[in-house]
Structure formats: structure tokens, C-alpha cells
Amino acid sequence: MLSIKDLTVDVDGQPILKGLNLEVKAGEVHAIMGPNGSGKSTLAHVLSGREGYEVTGGEIKYEGQDLLDLEVEERARKGLFLAMQYPVELPGVNNMVFLREALNAIRAERGEPALDAVHFMKLMQEKLKIVAMKPDLLKRSVNAGFSGGEKKRNEILQMAVLEPKLAILDETDSGLDIDALRVVADGVNALRSPERGMILVTHYQRLLDYIEPDFVHVLANGRIIRSGDKSLALELEEKGYNWVLEEAAA
Numbered sequence: 701m702l703s704i705k706d707l708t709v710d711v712d713g714q715p716i717l718k719g720l721n722l723e724v725k726a727g728e729v730h731a732i733m734g735p736n737g738s739g740k741s742t743l744a745h746v747l748s749g750r751e752g753y754e755v756t757g758g759e760i761k762y763e764g765q766d767l768l769d770l771e772v773e774e775r776a777r778k779g780l781f782l783a784m785q786y787p788v789e790l791p792g793v794n795n796m797v798f799l800r801e802a803l804n805a806i807r808a809e810r811g812e813p814a815l816d817a818v819h820f821m822k823l824m825q826e827k828l829k830i831v832a833m834k835p836d837l838l839k840r841s842v843n844a845g846f847s848g849g850e851k852k853r854n855e856i857l858q859m860a861v862l863e864p865k866l867a868i869l870d871e872t873d874s875g876l877d878i879d880a881l882r883v884v885a886d887g888v889n890a891l892r893s894p895e896r897g898m899i900l901v902t903h904y905q906r907l908l909d910y911i912e913p914d915f916v917h918v919l920a921n922g923r924i925i926r927s928g929d930k931s932l933a934l935e936l937e938e939k940g941y942n943w944v945l946e947e948a949a950a
């Protein structure tokens with residue numbers, strides 16, 4: 701589904717990703733952990749096609765296609781979803797209209813007819829339950845003035861509605877209370893499927909108490925320096941990152 705080879709990325713002329721390799725197959729949940737400033741969000745942003753990230757080498761294949769050739773909207777239409785560490789606020793853009801348009805763009809790409817308002821409302825009612833979100837938030841502008849927890853719920857709602865093939869979640873390092881954490885975990889677990897790949901960027905092992913990843917990777921200094929199963933996350937929680945950095949340096 702996703703194959704990243706020797707990826708190098710500059711931000712403001714500074715090399716941030718320095719030869720990153722990652723393979724994600726359908727059905728797999730990958731957790732990416734690593735010290736602050738190691739390039740985790742940079743990776744998420746490059747995958748989403750955000751501006752300001754200059755790919756200087758390597759390749760990213762998504763379902764066999766060169767991802768970097770695809771426009772941002774094309775990536776979304778083709779089933780790529782990114783939940784950002786800091787979700788953007790879109791004042792003046794109605795949350796429900798935004799979601800419906802995003803969903804219908806994906807449906808059009810798949811050759812499916814657009815959902816009308818009635819069917820969309822039915823779908824929303826079903827999806828709102830997954831995130832235990834107040835329906836009022838649908839009537840407001842996207843994320844505008846939402847609390848941290850509400851933004852998080854809204855992002856997971858977007859993911860649940862859009863049913864992406866590949867979801868990338870860049871988790872906040874702080875500010876998420878235990879309820880918001882459960883929302884993320886429940887959303888991810890509800891969407892886990894043999895057809896779907898998921899990349900979970902997470903700073904703490906805490907989230908992985910609720911989500912059992914198939915693979916755990918340590919990203920440090922712009923590279924994945926160690927990969928393992930969920931036991932690696934427990935080891936990191938217990939011993940920190942230094943031992944991995946030292947072993948990688950040796």
C-alpha cells in the first residue's frame with residue numbers, strides 16, 4: 701500500500717528526513733515513535749502533500765503510484781487521510797458541508813453516486829456514535845474555536861466518515877485527556893480492517909495501551925533506526941530512547 705524508500709526531505713534548506721524507509725501493507729497498524737524533533741510530523745506532512753517540504757531524494761509509492769506526483773486533493777480522493785498534530789481551523793466553512801463534500805469527492809473517484817442530504821445525515825448519526833461527539837459541532841465552522849478534545853473527536857469523525865485506505869494520525873504530545881485518548885483509540889480500533897493501513901505517530905506509549913500496533917518504529921534524526929513489535933513500545937516506555945540511539949550509532 702505504502703512504500704517509502706531512502707526518503708530525504710529538507711525544510712527551509714535544512715535536511716530533516718535523511719534516508720527514511722517504511723513499508724505499510726493493507727491491514728497493518730504501524731506506530732511511529734521517537735524523540736521530539738526527530739521528523740515524525742515532517743513525515744506526516746510530506747505524505748499529505750503540504751507545502752514547504754522539499755523532497756530531495758528517494759521515493760514514495762502509494763498503491764504502486766508515485767505519491768509525490770499526486771496533488772493534495774488527489775491524494776485525499778484516492779483514500780489517503782491525515783489527522784494532524786494541530787488540526788486547522790476553517791472559519792466560515794460549515795463542518796457538515798465540508799465533510800459531505802469530502803466524502804462525495806471520494807465517492808466520485810470510486811465511481812459511486814453522491815450521497816444526498818438525507819442519506820448523509822443517516823450516515824452521520826451512525827458515525828457520531830463512534831466518537832461520542834455533540835451533534836452541535838457539525839453545524840459550526842470546521843474546528844473553529846473547538847477545544848483540543850473536540851478537534852480530536854472531529855478528526856476521528858472525519859476518518860470514520862471518509863473510510864480512508866491509508867490513515868496517518870499525528871498525535872499531540874500533550875493536552876489530550878484520557879477521554880480524548882480513548883476517542884482516538886476507539887476510532888482507530890473501529891476502523892481497523894484488512895483493507896486499511898494505518899500509521900500512528902505517537903509520542904507516548906500511553907495511546908498504545910488501547911491500540912495494539914502490528915509494528916513499532918523508532919524515528920530519530922530523520923531515519924527509522926529500529927523496528928519491532930508492540931513489545932518495543934513497552935521497552936521504550938521503560939528505558940527511554942537513548943539505548944536505541946546508542947545502539948544505532950554503534
Ligand code: ADP
Nearest residue numbers: 711712716734735736737738739740741742743
Ligand atoms: P517531531 O514531529 O518528530 O517532533 P518535526 O517533524 O515536527 O518533529 O520536526 C523535525 C525538525 O524539523 C525539528 O528540528 C523542527 O524544528 C524542524 N522543522 C519542522 N518544521 C519546520 C519549519 N517549518 N521550519 C524550520 N524547521 C522546521
Ligand code: MG
Nearest residue numbers: 736737741873
Ligand atoms: Mg514534536
Ligand code: MG
Nearest residue numbers: 740741742785
Ligand atoms: Mg510532531
